Amino acid sequence: MLKIKNIHLIYCIVLACFLSSCSSIYMPNVPSTPMFKKAGEVYVGGHFNAKGNISANLGAAVSDHIAVIANGSSVNTGANSNDYFRQWLAEGGIGYFTTIGKEKRQVLEMYAGYGVGSSKDHEQRASVYGYELVEAREMNFDKIFLQVNYSSTRKKKINIFGDKKELNYGTAIRLSRVGMKEFWLNEMVSPTEENYFIEPLFFTRMELLNGLQIQYTNGFNIGLNSNEYLKAGNSVFTLGLVYTFGK
Structure with missing residues (x-):
């Protein structure tokens, strides 16, 4: 059993390294995972x-x-460096949430939404004069997404430095259609691409104060279309804070 677990761990590390090494003009963001339980709750989060x-x-x-x-x-x-990348992305959505189980420790959410963004990806190489541009790729894009969130709160709190803290685990799975609205290759207008991404993401939250939690997030994306530029490859590993308050 220990050997199997070690093999799985090595596989996950290799997969993460592979995904991080691939080059793509699209970077997935950290989606909202509020895990609401009642009306009137408000959720804010920041990740980096x-x-x-x-x-x-x-x-x-x-x-x-x-x-x-x-x-x-x-x-x-x-x-x-060799890897110059810029992107901004804004999106919004609406959805349904509900609690599961007698103790209401599990939460299920489903969202649909739309977003827009822009990316710049410059391939550079080192020279005696600094970094020289090899190829410049720029795009404006939009996206449509469907998202399912699921989380479960640990029944027993964990003891940290003599203080009991709530711990929960969650998963968010997205199906996103991302399409180039405009695309420039070395400042020349070029044919656009679109792709469908499956974006699984996993997070762990630990309570710091009432309503405030620290969150570790990791995830990756899988592209269903074979493209040259708009493809999968960028992974997400972030640390952040989330705060939920309400009635």
Whole structure:
């Protein structure tokens, strides 16, 4: 059993390294995972990583089962390296949520939404004069997404430094259609591409204060179309804070 677990761990590490090494003009964001339980709750979140990927989330439960969400993200990496990438993305959605089980420790959410964004991806190489541009890729794009969230709160709280903290685990799975509205290759107008992405994401939250939690998120994307530029390859590993308050 230990050997099997080690093999699975090695496989996950190799997969993560492979996905991180691929080049794509699209970077998935951290989606909203508010995990609402009742009307009147409001959710805010912020996530970041060392590569310059910053995401912000907002959500509100407008009734006992209907909620709205909004997401924004910005990526700014590699100004002085081989990998120069810029992206901004804004999106919003509406959906349904409900609690599951007698103790209401599980939450299920389903959302649909729309977003727009822009990306710049410059391939550069080092030279005696600094970094020289090899190829410049830029696009404006829009996206439509369907998203399912599921989370479960640990029945027993964990003891950290003599204080009991709530811990929960969750999964968000997205099906996103991303399409180029405009595409430029070395500043020349070029044929556009579209792709359908399956974007699984996993998160762990630990309570810090009442309503405030620290969240670790990891995920990746799978592209269903074989494209040259708009393809899968970028993974998501972030650390953030989420805060939920309400009536």
